[in-house]
Structure formats: C-alpha cells, structure tokens
Amino acid sequence: MTEKDKTFMRRAIELSAETALVKRAGGVFGAVIVDKNGEILAEGANRVVAENDPTWHGEMEAIRKACKKVGSFKLDDCTLYSSAECCPMCAAAAYWAGIKKVYFAATVGDALEYGNFDDTMIYAELKKPTTERSMPAEQILREEAVAVWTRYKNMPGKVQY
Amino acid sequence: MTEKDKTFMRRAIELSAETALVKRAGGVFGAVIVDKNGEILAEGANRVVAENDPTWHGEMEAIRKACKKVGSFKLDDCTLYSSAECCPMCAAAAYWAGIKKVYFAATVGDALEYGNFDDTMIYAELKKPTTERSMPAEQILREEAVAVWTRYKNMPGKVQY
Numbered sequence: 001m002t003e004k005d006k007t008f009m010r011r012a013i014e015l016s017a018e019t020a021l022v023k024r025a026g027g028v029f030g031a032v033i034v035d036k037n038g039e040i041l042a043e044g045a046n047r048v049v050a051e052n053d054p055t056w057h058g059e060m061e062a063i064r065k066a067c068k069k070v071g072s073f074k075l076d077d078c079t080l081y082s083s084a085e086c087c088p089m090c091a092a093a094a095y096w097a098g099i100k101k102v103y104f105a106a107t108v109g110d111a112l113e114y115g116n117f118d119d120t121m122i123y124a125e126l127k128k129p130t131t132e133r134s135m136p137a138e139q140i141l142r143e144e145a146v147a148v149w150t151r152y153k154n155m156p157g158k159v160q161y
Numbered sequence: 162m163t164e165k166d167k168t169f170m171r172r173a174i175e176l177s178a179e180t181a182l183v184k185r186a187g188g189v190f191g192a193v194i195v196d197k198n199g200e201i202l203a204e205g206a207n208r209v210v211a212e213n214d215p216t217w218h219g220e221m222e223a224i225r226k227a228c229k230k231v232g233s234f235k236l237d238d239c240t241l242y243s244s245a246e247c248c249p250m251c252a253a254a255a256y257w258a259g260i261k262k263v264y265f266a267a268t269v270g271d272a273l274e275y276g277n278f279d280d281t282m283i284y285a286e287l288k289k290p291t292t293e294r295s296m297p298a299e300q301i302l303r304e305e306a307v308a309v310w311t312r313y314k315n316m317p318g319k320v321q322y
Binding site: 001005006009010013016017020021024025026027028048049051052053054055060063064067068071072073074083084085086087088089090091092093094095096097099100101102103104105106107110111114115118121122123125126127130133135136137138139140141142144145146148149150151152153155158159160161 | 162166167170171174177178181182185186187188189209210212213214215216221224225228229232233234235244245246247248249250251252253254255256257258260261262263264265266267268271272275276279282283284286287288291294296297298299300301302303305306307309310311312313314316319320321322
C-alpha cells in the first residue's frame with residue numbers, strides 16, 4: 001500500500017460520507033477509478049435512493065464515467081478504489097470492464113452490520129445454479145433465442161465485443 | 162409456462178435480435194420487465210458497444226427504466242424475462258431490485274459458445290473470496306471507512322435503504 005493508494009482510498013471514503021451523510025442520496029459507498037498514469041479518471045457514489053435506481057452503486061457510476069471518458073467499454077490498465085468490498089453486481093461489472101486491481105476498505109460484513117445490506121445473501125445465492133435460487137429462474141424458449149445467436153455468429157462484420 | 166410468458170420472452174428475444182443484428186449496438190441480449198398486472202413496464206437491450214458502457218446489459222437497462230417508471234428502487238412484484246440467463250452483474254441487480262421471478266431462454270453456456278462471453282468465468286470468480294480472485298483485491302484503511310459507517314448508523318433521520 002503506497003501513499004498514493006491511501007490518497008485514492010481516502011477520496012473514495014470521502015465520497016461515501018458525502019453521499020450518505022451530506023446529500024442523503026444513498027448508502028455509504030464511494031469509488032474512484034485511477035488510470036495507469038496514476039490519475040483519477042472518474043469518481044462515483046451510491047445514489048440508489050436519490051435516483052430510484054438500484055444499480056446506481058458507487059463503483060458502477062465510476063466505471064460508466066471512466067468508460068465514457070476513455071471512449072471504450074474496457075478499462076484494462078485501471079485500478080478501482082472502493083470504500084467497501086464490491087457487491088456481486090459491481091465485482092462483475094469490474095470484470096466486464098477488465099479492471100486490473102481492486103482496493104477496498106470496509107467489508108461486505110461491515111455493510112451488513114452497519115447498514116443492513118444484502119451483499120452476503122446475494123453472494124451466497126449466486127453460488128447456486130440459476131434454477132435453485134430464492135429468486136427462481138425458469139428456462140423457456142431456448143431454441144428461439146439460440147436461433148438468433150446462430151444468425152449472429154454467422155453474420156459478416158458483426159460487432160466485436 | 163403460459164402463453165403470456167411466451168409472448169414476453171419472444172419480445173425479449175426480438176430485442177436481442179434487433180440490438181445485435183440490426184442496430185449492431187452490442188451482444189445478443191434483450192430483456193423485458195412485467196408488473197404484477199401482466200403489463201410490460203420497461204424493455205432493455207445490450208448496448209455495451211454503442212454506448213461504451215460495459216454495464217449496459219439488457220436486464221440493467223430494463224431494471225433502471227422500470228424503476229424510473231414506478232418511482233422506486235424496488236420492483237417487488239415484477240418478473241424479468243431475459244433472452245439469456247443473467248450474468249452475475251444482472252442477477253445481482255435483480256436481487257437488489259427485489260425481482261420476484263426470472264425467465265430466461267439461452268444459457269450462459271450458449272453465450273460462451275456463440276458469442277465468447279465471460280459469464281461462466283465471472284460466476285466462478287465470484288465463488289472465491291475477494292482476495293483470491295484473478296482480479297486481485299486488497300483491503301486497506303478499513304477503520305477509516307467504518308468510521309463513516311458508524312456516523313451513518315447513528316445519524317437521526319438517515320436515508321432508509
């Protein structure tokens with residue numbers, strides 16, 4: 001842990017305090033994304049309540065803003081500093097973005113203890129097969145969806161992603 | 162599976178075809194959210210490439226739009242129809258939103274076979290403790306983050322979430 005790491009994390013923690021204690025916009029979560037040159041690309045904070053958006057976590061906002069800034073859906077050489085351990089949604093978003101490394105401060109256990117957040121439950125649910133989760137999932141019409149995939153796979157000049 | 166379920170899923174599959182084959186905006190993924198009265202609240206499609214946003218999955222767009230429409234970050238009595246099995250990001254978002262039930266058509270295995278998508282890898286990664294993942298995570302400054310949580314917990318009139 002370098003002094004720069006501490007500075008970035010303290011900014012993430014400051015964002016977590018600002019959004020929950022000052023703006024009262026959501027939970028105590030802030031995040032910062034730093035590029036390979038050690039510069040802050042984007043910041044984010046939880047605004048679930050203010051925006052009526054369950055996906056507006058600090059990490060999600062930071063990832064989306066950083067991607068807009070660099071003009072890519074990949075952040076391959078970037079580091080994410082989050083005031084708390086990523087929930088599964090944000091961790092998966094970081095994988096999709098190709099984030100190189102994550103620093104976190106509070107744990108999902110802390111979020112549960114101090115804020116009654118469901119991260120731990122969701123992590124446990126995602127370890128189960130789709131069809132055995134408490135949010136039941138049922139498969140229907142697979143052939144019709146796969147028919148579109150087949151057309152996509154064979155499409156010349158298809159979008160690469 | 163009712164006829165209505167088939168109709169909603171076919172709309173999700175139609176959105177998946179439109180975004181990937183016609184608009185060329187992203188992967189073959191579409192989603193629809195239906196309320197307790199059996200009406201479509203919102204639709205979404207993958208636009209990761211067009212928007213330079215790795216979080217712009219079909220389910221995410223549908224959840225965010227449905228929440229805006231009902232003016233809540235909860236969709237408790239709603240059902241999600243997705244042309245493909247949710248990735249961990251979208252599944253976790255559905256949990257956060259309190260979605261009641263999910264229908265899906267293609268599997269994460271199909272997405273890997275036809276589109277080379279990383280869902281399976283991310284599911285496997287999320288089963289590991291944060292610090293043992295291929296995207297390494299390191300904890301720093303926990304006490305400073307928890308100090309904010311403590312202030313939040315004791316704050317009168319704090320935002321409920």
